[in-house]
Amino acid sequence: MPCPALPDGFDFTDPDVLHHHVPLPEFAALRLAEPVRWIPQAGNVAGFQDEGYWAVTRHADVKYVSTHPEIFSSSLDTAIIRFNQYIERDAIDAQRLIMLNMDPPEHTRVRQIVQRGFTPRAIRALEERLRARAHAIVQGAFERRGPFDFVTEIACELPLQAIAELIGVPQDDRAKIFDWSNKMIAYDDPEYAITEEVGAEAATEIIAYAMNMAADRKQCPAKDIVTTLVAAEGEGNLSYDEFGFFVLMLSVAGNETTRNAITHGMHAFLTHPDQWDLYKQQRPSTAAEEIVRWATPVVAFQRTATQDTELGGKQITKGQRVGLFYSSANNDPEAFERPKVFDVTRDPNPHLGFGGGGPHYCLGKSLAVLEIDLIFHAIADAMPNLRLVDDPRRLRSAWINGVKELRVSAE
Secondary structure (H helix, E strand, O other): OOOOOOOOOOOOOOHHHHHHOOOHHHHHHHHHHOOEEEEEOOOOOOOOOOOEEEEEOOHHHHHHHHOOOOOEEOOOOOOOOOOOOOOOHHHHHHHHHOHHHOOOOHHHHHHHHHHHHHOHHHHHHHHHHHHHHHHHHHHHHHHOOOOEEHHHHHHOHHHHHHHHHHHOOOHHHHHHHHHHHHHHHOOOOOOOOOOHHHHHHHHHHHHHHHHHHHHHHHHOOOOOHHHHHHOOOOOOOOOHHHHHHHHHHHHHHHHHHHHHHHHHHHHHHHHOHHHHHHHHHHOOOOHHHHHHHHHOOEOEEEEEEOOOEEEOOEEEOOOOEEEEEHHHHOOOOOOOOOOOOOOOOOOOOOOOEOEOOHHHOOOOHHHHHHHHHHHHHHHHHHOOOOEEOOOOEEOOOOOEOOEEEOEEEOO
8 A cells, every 4th residue: 555644746856855855754654654665757757768666765675675786786777866857878878887887797896996995004094184184174164254154165175185185186176076076966956057968078077087197197107096096017907987987986975975974964963962062072983973874965876676576575577776765774763773863872873874785885984984083073173162054055956965055153
């Protein structure tokens, strides 16, 4: 029986839904009544020329799909659950070159190369430089005085600078990466007036930039991750194309997601002052994981069934798309005690904000956690009395839990 609390025609990937709020009440209703539900889509609104997708809302089911790539493919229709309705199928298929949209064994080969840049040793090597950058970012915002936009002045800066440190992008070029990545994901938001074509052009710019960097390192190796990934003889390398698409993925996965986690985390602290006071006093090591759970910057990815199968009591047909709603899974009371409570001491915290496990578990988790820890330590040190000036302005998006602006004041 259809879930009575869900209005007819309700679509979790409708950009107008996330523009206003994450639909947690609707997710809760589905988890109870119909945890795997068919969501019809008319008129090719998602760009896939099909009739809709299955919404998977329970924590256990999201993990099951994530850990069975032989049944649920990331490559067939990519992991992006909704494109613009005018996108050509060739443009969707081209995105299979991104690691996010690969299946084993090709995904395994590329990931084994790329993870050289994300070893514990590589992340530790960045820590002191990023700590100094975090303090400089926060101090710079504080010294400008008066109200400011937390997103642009603080939240976006450390992820961008971390990417620059990681792959050797000159710091002067970080604004280009920020602009290109924004254009890639903002085509659903009319404020930006970004068309699908502009987004595609931005993606091309990032890929070209990265490929030129790879070519330079091939000719003149350096002690950086680019050389490690493209110029290490006899160890398996990324091609120039593969490196370009890796940087494309990193510019979103390592920038947009961490930036939004930091923004939502700050908003959560300032609307839960008891947690902000606790954090300032104790600095619990569990805080970053709870911030990611609470924020869940990626609301959903998708998989496509490679065979007829059953999930949550529903028969899924080969070729049908399956939406993995991490925001729902991260608020599932079967997995979390008091999930509606923001608790920076939460432990254990089996959230799926970095994915549901399996081959696509976030490669950069340790870097993201480090960035979140460093920036909130710096904020607590330099701006302990930070306060909200206005409500956040949300991004209109089909799958990103994004904030465009968060006005705050340290005075």
